[in-house]
Amino acid sequence: xxxxxxIKVDKVEKRLLDSEILRAAIIAExxxxxxxxxxxxxxxxxxxxxxxxxxxxxxxxHVGEFQALLLKEDKEQxxxxxxxxxxxxxxxxxx
Numbered sequence: 375x376x377x378x379x380x381i382k383v384d385k386v387e388k389r390l391l392d393s394e395i396l397r398a399a400i401i402a403e404x405x406x407x408x409x410x411x412x413x414x415x416x417x418x419x420x421x422x423x424x425x426x427x428x429x430x431x432x433x434x435x436h437v438g439e440f441q442a443l444l445l446k447e448d449k450e451q452x453x454x455x456x457x458x459x460x461x462x463x464x465x466x467x468x469x
Contacts, residue, residue, distance in 0.1 A: 393444060400441060403436045403437045406430075407437070410426045413426060414426035
C-alpha cells in the first residue's frame with residue numbers, strides 16, 4: 375500500500391484533512407476486504423468461507439459509507455468519478 379496510514383496530519387492542508395481521513399478509511403476497508411476474500415477463496419471449510427465472505431461484505435458497506443461522505447466533502451471527486459464512469463462506458467462500447 376502506498377498511502378500513509380495514519381496520515382501525517384501536520385502535512386495536510388486543513389481544508390483537505392477530512393477528505394484525506396476518509397480516503398485512508400476507504401483504503402483500510404479495501405485492504406480488509408482482500409484480507410477476508412483471499413482466504414475465503416482458498417479454504418475448504420464451508421463455515422469459515424461463509425463467515426469470511428459475510429465479514430468482507432460488511433467491509434464493502436463501510437467503503438460505501440466512507441465514499442458517500444467523501445463525495446459530500448470533495449466535489450472534484452464527484453466530477454472525476456463521473457468522468458471515469460463515462461470513460462469506461464465508452465471503452466466498453468468498443469469491445
